[in-house]
Amino acid sequence: MSDWRLKLYRGKYAAVRSVNGQTERFSLRTADPAEAKRRLADFAAVPVGETVKEIVEAYLDDKDKTAIRAKDLRLAWKQAEPTFGPLRPDQITRDVCRKYRDKRYALGRKPATVRKELEVVRAGLNFHKKGDQAVFELPPPPRPKERFLTKDEARRLIHAARRYHHVRAFIVLSLATGARQTAMLDLTWDRVDFERRLISLPLNDNKDEQRKRRAVVPMNERAYRYLRVLKLSAQSDHVIEWAGGRVLSIKKGFAAAAKRAGLPDVTPHILRHTAASWMAMADVPMFQISKYLGHSDTRVTERRYAKLSPSYLKGAADALDW
Template structure:
């Protein structure tokens, strides 16, 4: 197998290619210093190692390897089966709007749910016909991951141009959010300490489900009363990973949990990090008689409560970890008591007797 080596040459540096222990080529590098030559050497080797005329499967796996350790890599593990079964052996230039439409149509007819979920449905006697029809939101997620992989391949110069990925329209945003009374009922119906702590964290920080479950004690700052949902001391935190102050109720709950901790994770149960709260949450919601409760509903509910309290959109955006308040305005502004009130005042007219509606005899 060919091997690249960085060697000194004519007062500078060269990249040499060896095969079978014999040098078969040598090329002088532009950089004359060691650090610059090392960087140039790495770029050349990386370019030479890129696949020639790769198919979608190769690009997908390379992008997933690039994102190893991040949540998207895990999500792509589940999306890989349908995406690669349909697109895997094709080249990027073969992807057209018609081909994307075929994928959408096929997924809308596929069985939905994980194998574990399907087994639960089977045991519950749910007809197989009702399992069909993957939702458009799921299809968009899969195709967005494909688009991200292709754009990465273009940026990395693995392919010349990423094709357009035509996908279903985004579903309407979910309007469901909990009232304060509903949240209190849910909290009272939670039987395990880890779920109660999760609920307080979720509603008090507006954090994403993944951020809450990945939260470690080194990101809880009791001295300053802060919760770092992302890594501490980073200038550009991951999407939705804000740093927020503790409420009094959350501080008390965290202090109690910290005193009894057995792992480095904030949300733990029986000495093990909690991977999912869906089962415990579903049972608590059933006991409380509340419908439509998912882990995401708490983030949405927290934002709604802030908007209903009249907090400025920039504050809500900061709490949610949004880069700017454009999306915050679009989703939550209508819940604010000040929403369009000034504009409505500009349309006011003077009252007059003719505008008063009187009951007829």
Template sequence: MSIGRFRGGFCVYWRQDGKRRRYQLEARTRAEAEPEALDVYRRETLTERRAKDLVKDIWAAYINDLGERPTAKTMHYTGKAILPHFGEYRPDQITTDLCRAYTRSRIKAQKTQGTVHTELGHLRSALRWAVKERIIDKAPTIERPAKPIPKERYLEKQEVAALIGAASAPHIALAIHLLFATAGRVGAILDLTWDRVDFERGVINLRLSDAKTRKGRAIVPMNNSVRAALQTARDAALSDYVIEYAGGPVKSIRKGFENALSRTSLDNVTLHTIRHSAAVAMVSNGIPIEKVGQYLGHSNLAITYQTYARYAPDHLSDAANVLDFAPFRKTL
């Protein structure tokens, strides 16, 4: 879509099916022409876009809009499951039965309920984006299986130490150490560069200046043990990345992490378990929820309270005391 001059005013024009379409605008200035042109373009092409905009088209457009954000890569992988089932449908054709059929097929393929919940959540996000961009008028209801109850598995500090000791490669050991010491997500740890490690101030900045990720990241202090580990790694560094291998950045530590797990007696542990364990360790040792939320990079403290308040030593104890009727019992 382009805006041009026409008969002393402005017009909007574009090519459609190999033909050039042009409409004169009422606007008298360029500033007025731009929003009017967008309205005309959307109005005139709406019927055709509704006929052509299948879920697969919206999915591709959404990924393109995400650009270099990590979510774009996630959507690409999720699309391998979603698009064979929903791709050829228009959004208005999606029904509850279609969503339930998808859930059944994924469960039959031995995917977890949590995985299906997430995949359908990505479909919902793409369709809501399409509404926001006025590609469609209304997003259909996407029925998802219930979200699984969060796993209670977390590691004690001695278990984290054992896991670090079981790592066969220095970069895996350092990554696990940083995951626990910063309570950061694995993506933040792999993105970390030395210019954001301030030994003088004693802080680690997990944030990216270009805001490529929507997930909250924090600036956290370094404790003595992680300072020593970082200093050793810095002296041997061959690149700008804190977690490096053969002089370059590391895309994934999953294989190395799983190999370390196999050398320990730990089970039901994932990379995210390390972040969860760090949060539990802070809360259970009396660190205020507000500080823990800041450490985790949560923008909404309600999330921190909902997830971790139950681990606080005195959580609900005052409420329990209110319900104590012992002082009112008569002596028999």
């Protein structure tokens, strides 16, 4: 077995080695040579034991350095560890997974929560090439929510948020950009280009590659006018602000506005789904919607939104006409 070495693969460095004539490759998720060398040293130094606990915790130690939401992974593992930690990978069976699932259900946990907990175990084993020794059975993934706002509902929601300018701004700009909640709250004025009418959602820091993808999107006329007004009264670097400071969470104010608008089932994420749905219903090409949302693969967009397009399957239907 040879030592790990660096190799540039599709623009990012990876740790590569040859084992019994087979190449193993793990992405180091950086294009910077110096950072790649540091991550390679950390990666190669991670001790991997024989128990699931040792393997998964080595995986989590790596994620602490590279993942934005590493804390969430550890919280999920905290629940799974008592059941899976003492086992070897080959001792994980469908029956073990089912018993764990049933135990968590009995405590009132939802299928999506249990699935995330099992996914952390599986990801840890796969990260260190131990996953083929285990047999997993996971609860089915939750069906995506189909709820999106009509334009009349959007107007009602914006009107209901009139008392709180930060909530109103969040709603208007989220609908105009399709941005995720975190990306919208992270937006600063230095990334709003009025001259070229562009909004740059990436933070352009060394953690961008660890986040869910963020796009650079054009301002429509509504967003342009709204941002101009906001800029005149800006008291901080952040576009969404309250009392001269950054807004860390919009949930409470948004929920109050949604309730006031008679839309208690609407959450901030539905604004992103609404923006994508409106584009699809206007027959915007899927690859453009994908780029606008920052999806890494057009297929992700198509699975969710193609059915809303007026031209979806129209060619197939026309072929059956006579």
